[in-house]
Amino acid sequence: MFSTKKFGGFLSRLRKNADMTQSELADKLNLTRQAVSRYETGDSFPDVSVLVKIGDIFGITLDELINSGEPSRGQSEILENIAKGKEANLTENSADVSDIVGLAPFLKPSVLEKLAEGLSKQGIDISNIVSLAEYLNDKSISAMLEKADFENISEELLEKLAPLLDNKSKYTVFEKILEGKTDWHLIKVLIPYMDYIQSQIEAAVVEGALPWDALNELREGNRRLWEKMHEEGNI
Numbered sequence: 453m454f455s456t457k458k459f460g461g462f463l464s465r466l467r468k469n470a471d472m473t474q475s476e477l478a479d480k481l482n483l484t485r486q487a488v489s490r491y492e493t494g495d496s497f498p499d500v501s502v503l504v505k506i507g508d509i510f511g512i513t514l515d516e517l518i519n520s521g522e523p524s525r526g527q528s529e530i531l532e533n534i535a536k537g538k539e540a541n542l543t544e545n546s547a548d549v550s551d552i553v554g555l556a557p558f559l560k561p562s563v564l565e566k567l568a569e570g571l572s573k574q575g576i577d578i579s580n581i582v583s584l585a586e587y588l589n590d591k592s593i594s595a596m597l598e599k600a601d602f603e604n605i606s607e608e609l610l611e612k613l614a615p616l617l618d619n620k621s622k623y624t625v626f627e628k629i630l631e632g633k634t635d636w637h638l639i640k641v642l643i644p645y646m647d648y649i650q651s652q653i654e655a656a657v658v659e660g661a662l663p664w665d666a667l668n669e670l671r672e673g674n675r676r677l678w679e680k681m682h683e684e685g686n687i
Contacts, residue, residue, distance in 0.1 A: 457494035462520035643673025
């Protein structure tokens with residue numbers, strides 16, 4: 453998997469071998485010295501457009517720069533395609549979801565949206581959506597949730613995911629519960645994050661979409677909501 457630490461070490465050696473200060477490199481890249489420092493320590497990774505400039509400055513290929521971070525084959529292909537302005541789609545024999553999860557912190561949401569389109573067509577495990585949600589825009593998350601397999605979602609995973617979802621995505625999860633695609637007990641996790649869900653749960657119980665025991669989960673969810681509001685100082 454791609455390592456920003458290894459990439460940073462490689463960049464640092466390139467700069468030092470060229471007898472260049474961080475400030476001098478930053479000036480050539482039109483960046484701050486602090487940005488270059490973060491690249492070299494592995495705390496952040498350059499935008500792919502900056503990679504091209506770095507390659508030009510030190511006279512090395514894009515392949516050499518990218519491979520210094522020891523990416524997987526799929527990650528290497530993704531980064532190279534983005535840097536060359538090619539479509540950042542998944543291909544049959546290279547990138548997979550683990551490659552995208554590993555690169556997600558370093559890619560723009562617009563780039564991830566293109567990659568997410570491929571994942572949503574394939575279908576994706578809910579645990580991977582949780583890993584990606586922090587970096588994806590609302591549109592991409594919604595598209596992936598509609599195609600996702602909810603069989604393995606747990607209360608813990610949904611607790612991590614729910615705060616990152618917009619209203620459309622939260623209702624997608626609620627609909628999966630009503631359709632029996634996942635455990636109905638999970639409704640208690642959604643309650644603190646969804647307006648008007650109480651009346652919808654009650655209606656679903658009356659209509660038979662949820663068992664009567666769901667009202668117990670409603671009470672548990674309301675307790676969580678009260679605790680959440682108390683922690684936030686809203687009561």
